[in-house]
Amino acid sequence: MTDITFAVLGTGGIGRRTLEVSQHTDGLVPVAACDRNGIAVDHDGLDVDELLEATEGNIAGDGRGETGSSDAATDGGVAASSGVKQTGDDAGIVASAQGEPTETPIDDVIAESDAIDAVLIALPNLEHDFIPRVADRFVEADYSGVLVDVLKRSRVIGMLDEREEAFEDAGITFVCGAGATPGFLTGTAALAAQSFVEVQEVDIWWGVGLKSGYEDNRGTVREDIAHLDGYDIETARSLSETEIEEIIDEHDGVLEFQDMEHADDVLLERAGVCDADDVTVGGVLDVRSDEKPTTTTVSVTGTTFDGETATNTFQLDDDTSMAANVNGPALGYMKAGVMRHRVGDDGVYGPTELLPRF
Template sequence: MIVDKITNPLKVGVLGFGGLGQAAARILSCKGEMVWVGAADQQGYAYNSSGLDVQAAIATYSAHGSLGYLPEDGTLSQTSIKDLTNYAACDGYFLALPNLPNTFMADVARQFIQSGWQGVLVDALKRTSAVEQLLELQTQLQEAGITYVTGCGATPGLLTAAAAVAAQSYVEIHSVKITFGVGIANWEAYRATIREDIAHLPGYDVETAKAMSDKEVEALLAQTNGILALENMEHADDIMLELAGICSRDRVTVGGVVDTRNPKKPLSTNVQITGRTFEGKISTHTFTLGDETSMAANVCGPAFGYLKAGMALHRRGLFGLFTAAEIMPQFVK
């Protein structure tokens, strides 16, 4: 796909303003091809067609718990996503939302479909079953004129796309193994993300993790010294690689370690793609992310790269659901 030349900055909204949402706003402040104009949280939203002040927004959210309190640009609302999308003029949205419950992202997509809005949506969904729910909306998204790219974070996302490219060396893929290491100084900065990770632990699921109070999460982390060790996760990398024709989902495994008390990664994030070449050789490609790149950088950066790619598709009249393993992200300057 030829890269579109962006003459006017794309107006971008961010749904969710926890750790990832705030990181997304900070990343957009470094970009010239996109401008952050809107955001919504559970209690309100903020919108400024010329661009929101990132530092003021983060300070307001930290002090009051909602962007609705932002002077001049904020509005308190119990239906913030609906109100923002109806009021704002955004070319695209990054859905930096926790998928709790597991139907939440599909429900948000239905809101966009019903609103009559047209544009580009990207998410950083994790669970295979959540992507399967979005696949059921394929026709509705096409008819609504929405280009939706799902699984655009680090994993699924950056590492899934790397696997899709690396697979080209082989005539048969034997396995794709994704291993991630995440380090954060304070779990409270990424409460929703940590709860989603807890849902993958033995004895937990999405509903139990969602219902946990902060004290219950802290008690669990106290038992594990702040470490979450995750194995054989239900991660959408599998269905994304299957849909892209790389390999069957049962050949894809995802796991990792999250340290909620230390910003240093407990291990290096990587993807290993093992396969057979046309000469009959068995080999493994390994793609490793730099330890200095944070979870936020590896999630939000690709998300906006895919939003730019999605906009190129949208301008060509290509609507519906795509995955991060099907198209290449475009670098946002």
């Protein structure tokens, strides 16, 4: 496979770490990155070390994902949704020698997109139609290539499906839900299901310790709070930072989630593994420790062709961070998406659809 050039929308925790992880593999060349205030482009490859170093520790966005502001009209909401540097002379990516200020970061990426094979949308998704609307921008600009997101909410998949024809017409391969869960763990569930002719239940249980990554991942934490009893996306988005800290304090820093609306369910159903109703997702987030509060485990229970009921399990070592488990898979699925795109097989794919399956 020839080199894959890619851009990252959003330089919060996920965007930054994706740039970093891409340095560890051959054939992936990051050529553009943007945040609220700026864009960095180099078609020969960004200097990732410089970019990360210049902007390190300056992620101060609150992850609230406001897209109702006037910014939304021009940049599709990238501005307010990605944390950016709030201190110093230059904000966010503009602090990098490679960064240029802009009012229209997404438009600026689109303007370069003839030379961009894939775009990772690394933005919090606090409005259901936020990522679909970002995708619309690429459709309108007649972008031909791969879009990858790490979204979590089940209902967003349907919104992308509604756009499938538009993606195909434009020549876009959209890989949705390609992070850890959904994404990595959904893929392992699909593989684990290969022992079975019928799957009764998929149980995904995750643990995340986020002390040192907390500042970088406020958007993700806010999204998770929306899954707690008594909260939804709207109420979580309206919380102030102080209110979020209060919620975290009430739980002594440890938030436990049951029956989350994670897109693993619809993605496994799309792939023919099981019904969405047979998938449960939950987990425990500790924002005051880097130790995982529980071991991430995928359990797939099914019936074999010879009539046995059994449960295959996949476990992530507690020493693998959320970042490690999001970004490796996201880049792997991006590569798989580029392969599909290069043979003209555009449309909407969940990660499990990029796996061989029975």
